[in-house]
Amino acid sequence: MRKFVKIIIYYLLGTIAILALSVFPKYFRMRDLPEGEGYFSTLLSFLSKEFFQKEEWVYSLNGVDKKPILDVLWPAFIYSMEILFGAILLGCFVAFVLSILSFFLPKFLLQPIKRFLDLIESVPDIIIATLLQALVIFIFAQTGIEIFAVASYSEKAYAGPIITLAILPAISLFKILILMMEEEYLKVYVTFARSKGIRNFPILWKHILRNIIPVSFHHMKIIIWGLLSSQFIIERLFNVHGFTYFLVENFTPMTIAVSLLLIFTPFFILFQVVEIWIQEEQEKAREVKKDSWKQKMSFSNFLLSSKVFGINLRDGVRSFSWDKLSLIRPLTWMGKTFALHMKNWKFAIGSLFFIVVIGYSIIYSVTTDNHVDQMRLFYAEDGVTLISAMPFAPTEPFFFGSDRLGYSLFDQIVIGAKYTLFFALLIACFRVVVGLLLAVIYSFYLKQPAQQWVAKMVDSIHFMPLSLIAYILLSPILLPGFDGFSYSFWERVFLETMILTLLVVPLTTVLLGKEINRVSDYEFIASAKVMGGGKFQIFTRHILPHLGPRLTILFGQQFIQVLLIFMHLGIFDYFFGGTKLSMDPMFADPPQSSTYEWSGLIGQVGRGAIGSGQYWYLYILVPFIFAIFAMQLIVQGVKEVQQVKVGVIFKLPSFRKKKQSIQSKEVAPMITKESFTQIGRDANGNQAITPP
Structure with missing residues (x-):
């Protein structure tokens, strides 16, 4: 009964968060108008006049026809869930079969498979969907055979969206299963079973x-969370009329609230039921751990409360002096750490990519004042013969082609690199740093019941698509109204940076808090506490060095996630820093980015460029792939440096290799009969050495 009450409370808290989120777009749009209200007034007005009024649960079609909202959203939701669960089942089946077949492969065959999967995993879902559509269209144009429908028109499309979405769970779950199988295979019970002759x-x-x-069930939350965000975009690319389509067509607080509740409710119930079942199955193991933990804590309290060598350790805890706090020490430590990691070629290549690309983008912008070449009509040398018109394919007049307005794609990529990469790095850094600061409070100052409550509340975020939440919150900020933008350029940049940061801070806080708790259970931490170490000293001198590699890995994951959100928002013409819209009703230009950042170019891919045969737009996707791959190199380099520190050596230095090769070539002395001397005694009894 107690568990059931907790589930109800968690669900109500998630519902309250959804309702509070649903009125944000309306609040931001109306705040500068005379009839605008405050946020809480807007929320209370929505709850009292719309959400709790049955007759207001309607969906407006084209602003004229009105139908019950569930009659419109429920069939669309079922269609979306058919695609989602089809992708989950297909991905899990493929991962399960491949993991069983690959587990007993030799290491020299398994390692290339893992590296290939790492490469595939670095390719964003938008690129996979776009390439898949281009392949189907190309095969149909060459052979007349349609493998599957690349978009929904009169009939629903299933194969394309399901195959595209299934790639992520298949790769992620395969890697997780292989890793857990390898760890489980080394345990004692497996050795005992093999000694009994079991195959x-x-x-x-x-x-x-x-x-x-x-154990793999807990990883499915992260996988499904990523799938929900990907589905929000895949439905757009394949023209699927699921809940995404109807949400975008009627972007009102009621539609937002009902759509998010339809997504949140089934996944929340499913995972809560399965988690309760798993907890009951593992209850005995937990009780054993709990008893050992109590004994450990009682022993620690005994040590802290007793006098060792005549000193009361509890009273001897040293306090932190703020006079010792300096900015030079962490900067020096960061410089030394960076220099150490630069010796790893993977880390060096990944870091140089960002340094060179961002540096070149800044230099280009300063020297050319963000100039972008443009040509609408391309004539021959005589100036009369028309060769082609915009958009231009590579290689003339622009080597990498142009967009629909005749602007050079390469110039736009160069100018937008500094905005895309720098702010993606900045947002990822904010997510990790703010999450780490809050994780310290979570771990050191919250008791175990409070930590569990916070973790359960944050766990509800896994059931809401991150890209969809970003779309809802950024809609009134990035799009101009009839009178232009409501905020200045730097205000839009600041708000988008803060929103994309705060969306994930609760997750990084709980994740890093649990990591701090795990490190705090080590014996050397208990020893440091016994010796009188304060919380600040234990964290900075003992816990933080162990978290360093984990923070870098988390930073890399967050950077890739930010890039994916940029791409997802770009499909809906939500560009970083704001979207420039043409108000000409007759000859409206396509939406453009105000900063030429890369998501503005992504939007052009989603506007039928591939379907119309403009394949050079795929060049736009290449910088994203390079950036993601460079960050993966950095993360892999950090892992290797850390493994070298703990004794796992990947590559010997050249001088050590040379020394070992010389030693191997030296011929060992041969022992023969002539190598010995005969020791005896003469006639007088003295010791005499006789040569051999």
Whole structure:
């Protein structure tokens, strides 16, 4: 009964968060108008006049026809869930089969497979969907065979969206299963079973899989969270009339609230039920751990409350002096750490990519004042013969082609690099730093019940698509109204940076807080506490060095996630810094980015460029792939440097290789009969050495 009450409370808290979120677009649009209200007034007005009024649950079609909102959204939601669960089942099946087939492969065959999957995983979902559509269109143009429908028109499209969405869970779950299988295979019970003559496959099927499936369930939350964000975009690319289509067509607080509740409710119930079942299955193991933990804590309290060598350790805890706080020390530490990691070629290449690209973009903007070449008509040398008109394909007059307005794609990529990469790095840094600061409070100052409550509340975020939430919050900020933008350029940049940061800070806080708790359970931390170490000293001198590699990995993951959000928003013409819209009703230009950042170019891919045969727009996707791959190199380099520190050596220095090769070439001395001397005694009894 207690667990059921907690579930109800968590669900109500998630519902309140959804309702509070649904009125943000209306509040931002109306705040500068004379009839505008405050945020809480807008929220209370929506709840009292719309949400709790049954007759207001309507969906407006084209602003004229009105239907019950569930009659419109429910079939669309079912269609979307059919695609989503089809992708989950297909991805899990492929991952399960491949993991079983690959587990017993030799290491020299398994490692290339893992590296290939890492490469595929770095390719964003938009690129996969675009390439898949281009491949189907190309095959149809060459052979007349339509593999599957690339978009929904009179009939619903299933194959394309399901295949595209299934790639992410298939790769992620395969890597997770392989890693857990390898760790489980090294445990004692597996060695005991092999000593009894049981073969490897029965051990894998009857024992290993049974132990790792409950653990893999927790990873499915992250996978489904990513799938929900990807589906928000895939439905747009494949023209699927799911809940995304109807949400965008009627962007009102009621539609937002009902759509998010339809997504949140089934996944919340499903994961809560499964989690309760897993907790009941593992209750005995938890009780054993709890008893050992109590004994450990009682022993620690005994040490802290007793006098060791005549000193009361509890009273001997040293306090932190703010006079010792200096900015030079962390900067020096960061410089030394960066220099150490630059010796790793993967980290060096990834870092140089960002330094060179951002630096070149800044130099280009300063020297040319953000000049972008434009040509609407391309004539021959005689100035009369028309060769082509915009958009231009590579290689003339522009080597990388142009957009629909005749602007050079390469110039736009160069100018927008500094905005895209710098602010993606900045947002990722804010997510990690703010999450780390709050994680310290979470770990050191919240008791265990409070930590569990916070973790459960934050866990609800996994059931709402991140890209959809960003779309809802940024709609009134990035799009201009009839009188232009409501905010200045730097205000739009600041608001978007803060919103994209705060959306993920709760997750990074709980994640890093749990990591701090895990490190705090180490024996050397208990020893530091016994010796009188304060919380600040223990965190900075002991815990933070262990978190360093984990923070870098988390930073890389957040950077890639920010780039994906930029791409997803770009499909809907939401560009970083604001979207310039043409108000000419007759000859309206396509939406453009005010900063030429890369998501503005992504929007052009989503406007039928591939379907019309303009394949050079795929060049726009290449910078995103390079940026993601460079960040993966940085993360991999940090992992290797950390593994070298703990004794796992990937590559010996050249002088050590040379020394080992010289030692191997030296011929060991041969021992023969002549190598010995005969020791005896003469006639007088004295010791005499006789040569051999």
